[in-house]
Amino acid sequence: MTVEVLGDRWSLVVLRDITFGGHRRFRELLRHSAEGIASNVLADRLKRMSAVGLLSRHGDPGHRQRVDYRLTEAAIQLVPVMAHLGAWGSRWLPTSAELAIRAELLADGGPELWSRFMDELRDVHLRGGDSPDDGVLAELTAAHERVASARR
Amino acid sequence: MTVEVLGDRWSLVVLRDITFGGHRRFRELLRHSAEGIASNVLADRLKRMSAVGLLSRHGDPGHRQRVDYRLTEAAIQLVPVMAHLGAWGSRWLPTSAELAIRAELLADGGPELWSRFMDELRDVHLRGGDSPDDGVLAELTAAHERVASARR
Numbered sequence: 001m002t003v004e005v006l007g008d009r010w011s012l013v014v015l016r017d018i019t020f021g022g023h024r025r026f027r028e029l030l031r032h033s034a035e036g037i038a039s040n041v042l043a044d045r046l047k048r049m050s051a052v053g054l055l056s057r058h059g060d061p062g063h064r065q066r067v068d069y070r071l072t073e074a075a076i077q078l079v080p081v082m083a084h085l086g087a088w089g090s091r092w093l094p095t096s097a098e099l100a101i102r103a104e105l106l107a108d109g110g111p112e113l114w115s116r117f118m119d120e121l122r123d124v125h126l127r128g129g130d131s132p133d134d135g136v137l138a139e140l141t142a143a144h145e146r147v148a149s150a151r152r
Numbered sequence: 153m154t155v156e157v158l159g160d161r162w163s164l165v166v167l168r169d170i171t172f173g174g175h176r177r178f179r180e181l182l183r184h185s186a187e188g189i190a191s192n193v194l195a196d197r198l199k200r201m202s203a204v205g206l207l208s209r210h211g212d213p214g215h216r217q218r219v220d221y222r223l224t225e226a227a228i229q230l231v232p233v234m235a236h237l238g239a240w241g242s243r244w245l246p247t248s249a250e251l252a253i254r255a256e257l258l259a260d261g262g263p264e265l266w267s268r269f270m271d272e273l274r275d276v277h278l279r280g281g282d283s284p285d286d287g288v289l290a291e292l293t294a295a296h297e298r299v300a301s302a303r304r
Contacts, residue, residue: 008160053244074244081236088233092205092226 010037014045015054015075016082019121020102020140022131024068034099049075071125079114079121083107101147102140109136162189166197167206167227168234171273172254172292174283176220186251201227223277231266231273235259253299254292261288 013035023029026046030039046069049055054075058068086103089095106113117136123129131137165187175181178198182191198221201207206227210220238255241247258265269288275281283289 074240077240077244081233081240084233084236088226088229092229 008045010041010045011049011054012082012085013037014042015049015071015078018055018069018071019075019079019082020137022137022141024070025065026067026069027065029069054078071121073122073126076118076121076125079118080111083114098144098148098151101143105140105143160197162193162197163201163206164234164237165189166194167201167223167230170207170221170223171227171231171234172289174289174293176222177217178219178221179217181221206230223273225274225278228270228273228277231270232263235261235266250296250300250303253295257292257295 013033014029014037017023017029017033021029021032023032026042029046030037030042033042046055050057050069053072055069056072058070060066083103083106086100087107090100090103090107106117113136120131120135120137124131165185166181166189169175169181169185173181173184175184178194181198182189182194185194198207202209202221205224207221208224210222212218235255235258238252239259242252242255242259258269261269265288272283272287272289276283
């Protein structure tokens with residue numbers, strides 16, 4: 001059943017971009033997709049994940065461009081799953097340092113870091129607050145940019 | 153990349169059946185599939201997972217029926233991922249007690265249980281030994297059968 005809900009190539013990728021990229025709108029998700037998701041696929045996955053309760057929609061539903069997609073508590077609780085998946089992938093699959101760094105930091109941080117990160121996501125996605133400048137997401141993003149700029 | 157390798161509905165289901173069901177041959181996997189996998193899909197996924205190094209093939213490659221599929225070290229290290237996925241699914245998705253019991257026991261056992269289970273899988277899949285009568289797999293299987301027979 002879990003595989004039925006999560007098990008297609010794109011749902012987890014979109015969820016990752018919302019969780020770690022901080023993107024919450026259709027256009028941002030489309031523009032920042034590292035894998036170059038097609039716009040019809042993105043629209044379909046956002047709709048599907050909203051229907052199963054992984055995302056909630058906020059804003060003007062008549063204007064697709066203005067809808068804000070936020071993680072639900074169910075989606076936030078996927079952080080440990082994503083941490084394990086990322087750690088496994090960076091150990092066993094060919095990947096770039098740029099893509100692996102966040103996965104490695106998250107894996108190394110263990111349950112304590114995941115739980116801090118989940119609290120931060122709850123503030124932002126469930127209560128509409130802002131991501132703190134010194135939080136876990138800021139730390140992961142900074143590490144990711146350090147590696148990315150070192151490669152340029 | 154991880155999603156690319158694992159992210160289709162059937163690969164993780166087949167991997168689960170090999171890991172928890174103890175089935176290692178084409179016919180057994182086909183017969184015991186709770187989701188009723190089609191034989192061409194099963195053949196394709198076994199081939200694909202062998203190619204990416206999640207399964208190794210033993211026995212007579214000329215006779216598909218006699219080939220034994222075994223987990224590799226990479227696949228065995230997916231146990232914590234499967235434990236988290238299962239725990240998440242049994243919390244957030246509608247499921248039956250029969251399907252959830254193993255996921256719950258595995259999640260409750262935590263890293264200590266996962267590591268014992270992984271050692272057991274290494275004995276069986278990497279070294280060709282037998283599954284111990286008092287091991288983790290035997291315990292999970294017994295719990296699964298208790299719940300299944302209570303429902304009959």
